[in-house]
Amino acid sequence: MKPAGPDSLRRNRDFQVLCVGQGLSMLGSAASALAMPLLVLSSTGSPLRAGLVEAVWVGSLALASLPGGTVADRFDRRLVLLVCQVAQAMVSLVLAIAVHSGHTPLPLLLGVGAVMGALTAPSIAAGLAALTQIVPESQLNTALTVNRARGQAAYLLGPVLGGWLFTLSPGYPFWLDTASFGAAAASIYAVRTPLSTGAAAAERKSSWVRQAGAGLRFVWTDPVLRRVSLIAAGQNFVMDGTYLAVVVVSSHRGSAGLSTGTIAAASAVGALTGVLLMPRISRAVHPTHILFVSGVSCAGLIAAMALSGTAALLALLMGGCSMAISLCSSLTTVARMLRTPNHLQGRVHSAVGLVLMAAPPLGSTLTGLLLEHVPAPAVFLALGILLIPLALITPRLDTSVPLESVGIVKGD
Structure with a gap:
């Protein structure tokens, strides 16, 4: 690097x-x-x-x-x-x-x-x-x-x-x-800039199957990456289910157009806002606190959807959730970049990406099943509660490096 x-x-x-x-x-x-x-x-x-x-x-x-x-x-x-x-x-x-x-x-x-x-x-x-x-x-x-x-x-x-x-x-x-x-x-x-991988000759000669699993093994053996990856996957699971629930509830209230247009726009604006705020916040707030507060805030916003009476308010709360998750996502991505050796960067990002891709379909499927049998307010409360244990496992991040680097040190 x-x-x-x-x-x-x-x-x-x-x-x-x-x-x-x-x-x-x-x-x-x-x-x-x-x-x-x-x-x-x-x-x-x-x-x-x-x-x-x-x-x-x-x-x-x-x-x-x-x-x-x-x-x-x-x-x-x-x-x-x-x-x-x-x-x-x-x-x-x-x-x-x-x-x-x-x-x-x-x-x-x-x-x-x-x-x-x-x-x-x-x-x-x-x-x-x-x-x-x-x-x-x-x-x-x-x-x-x-x-x-x-x-x-x-x-x-x-x-x-x-x-x-x-x-x-x-x-x-x-x-x-x-x-x-x-x-x-x-x-x-x-x-x-030279973009060689720096992989050793012996590693390049090893089997493709073994190399493909190296990313997963590295994430699993690194305690910080294991936790932040679990947090990111859980948040993806909850957010996809929440989005489906908001769309369904808005549609049932006669706001089908709002549910597909305004909610999508609110989510995009919220995510973009989180992205733009991340550098300034990371210079002023400890990264551990950002991860924890963002996770708890998102849990509260989703739980508040159980009390929301209008589709417009649901869209606003969804935008706030997207902003909080965007802050978390920025931190977890930079954590992977800084803790992963150059020769493993591609495999680690791909391994985590595969897990993150698998989480949303599971979240929306489970939420759809719950909405068939459980009142929507209870579904929102359940989704919000799921984020609490994820916030509680936020790893303690090292502050010995500049906050501009998100306070995370590289692994061996």
Whole structure:
């Protein structure tokens, strides 16, 4: 990992180049993500098939998570990022041409979803790992804030842009996605910082199965990472269930449009607010206190939903929850970055990411089952109470390093 340096991120050329390129890629992906179900519905008229395409994308991403982390640690990360972005550009180009020609059979759409999901896994792992090589430790928290803010902005603007382009021509969002992947590839090519993994030759020769499990083993044996990962997974579980409960309750109260529009917007604004506040708060408040207070605050906000009488108030409380969880998420991500050796960065991020991906579907499924048999206020109370034990296991974080580094020291 790079040592702390005096220059600000504004003068860090490689970070700025990579940030702009990946931001454009996120914008294009967000636009095409909205256009894909619209395309399936317009060509087949089947909501089931639209859901199937989405499920294939998510499923392939989950299946490729552990192997993707191994790829990000086994090969030069610049090469991994470059290959993934170029391959995604080519797949998106094939889809754009198919849409333009009016020939989009379901097998093609399923294949595109599977390939895109599989390529996204190593790209995410290599991108997070590369950040620790490009940015000094003292600026890592700020860099992560910039990345998260960029992502939130892309996910807010991308669907709007994708919907507008789709009305002009169904193929336009996919042409945009192709161009955005090309821009991301160009930015990666322009990065000058060496992005080698530092893996020993003996490790590179070991089996892929053993390497894939190394990330999980490292997280399990590190007490701080084990706890913060459990906290993050539990919070994802509760938040997805809470979101479903809020939407269902708002819909039952005759606010279906509000439940899908305002609540989603409130969650996004809350998350973005948390991201922007994180650097300032981390300089003034001990990281252990941030994790604990954010978790308890979110528990209280969810419990308060049991007493809420309007959909607008539910949306406001949901925004507050998203802000609190965003603060926790920033801390847990930086914790992983600082405590993980360079040669394990990709596998650790992928291992934790797989766990975090598994938690939301379980949360929404359990919440849906409870809503069938239990009054909504009781469901909100139960979800809020689940966050209390997670807050109580907040690890004690070392204060011997600067608070700008979130007060967490690197592991051996």
